Amino acid sequence: MELRKVESAYESQKKLHGYSEDVHSRSLWGKLYPFSVMADELCCFPDDMKMIEDIGHVGVSRFLQVIGARIVAVGRAQELALEKENKSALDVAELSLALEEKEKTITELSSELAEEKRLRLSSAEEVKTTKVENDRLGSRVKELQAEVYEAFAQGFERAASQVRVLFPESDVDKLDATKVVVGGQLVEDEAVVVDEGEGSSIGDKIE
Incomplete structure (x- = not known):
């Protein structure tokens, strides 16, 4: 048996094995409690006393041994039952703590999952926004190309008009x-080939 358990x-039970210093006689642990008086008044019935005398010292001693052993057994059983209850209470406390930790972990994982879902939705929204912006820019590029072509056509027509005025004999x-x-x-414009090896350009070939 562990020394710790012996000391515990x-x-x-240390107080149960001694006598109280209180002078009053209302406590069974008081040093002035009249045990003999109580026994005479409450326990010494003639028939009982005669039965004990008939049994004799040996019989009474053996009876006290049986009673003492049974009291020890009952006391130990109560002690073990209390230890079991305390252990069960400790197990419940440990399980409760473990449950709290798991609930905390579940809460954290739920938050992380919600954040990941939010980021995915945000990324999907960004992709959608980017696609819309690319489509808008593509449309704008086409509009600008059309505007450039229109401006080029108008400039060409103006130049041709000026040639008609300045050089009436020309076939514009x-x-x-x-x-x-x-x-x-x-x-054709697509037929112009720039000779990069000679460093020439379109302007060099235009007479």
Whole structure:
């Protein structure tokens, strides 16, 4: 048996093995309590006393041994039952603590999951917004291209009008906005090839 348990058992019952210093006689643990008087008045009935005398000292001694052993057994059983209750209470407390920790973990994971879901929704919204913006920019590019083509056509028409005025004898109907001058001839714009090896450009080939 562990020394700790022995010391605990002693401390828990130390007061029960002594006498109280109180002078009054209303406590069974008081040093002045009249046990003999109580026995004479309450326990010494003639028939009982005669039965005890008939049994004799040996019989009474054996009876006290049985009673003492039974009291020890009952006392130990009560002690073990109390230890079991305390252990059960401790187990319940540990389980409650473990449950709180798991609930805390569940709460944290739920928060993380909600945050991840929010980020996913935010990313999806950003992708959607980006697509809308790209579509808008694409439409704007087409609009600008159309505006550039329109401005180019208007500029070409103005230049042709000025040529008609300045050079009436010229045949401006042969002018074509989609062609360029290369080697003294009008050719399609896509036919112009820049010779990068010689460092030439379209301007170098226009006469």
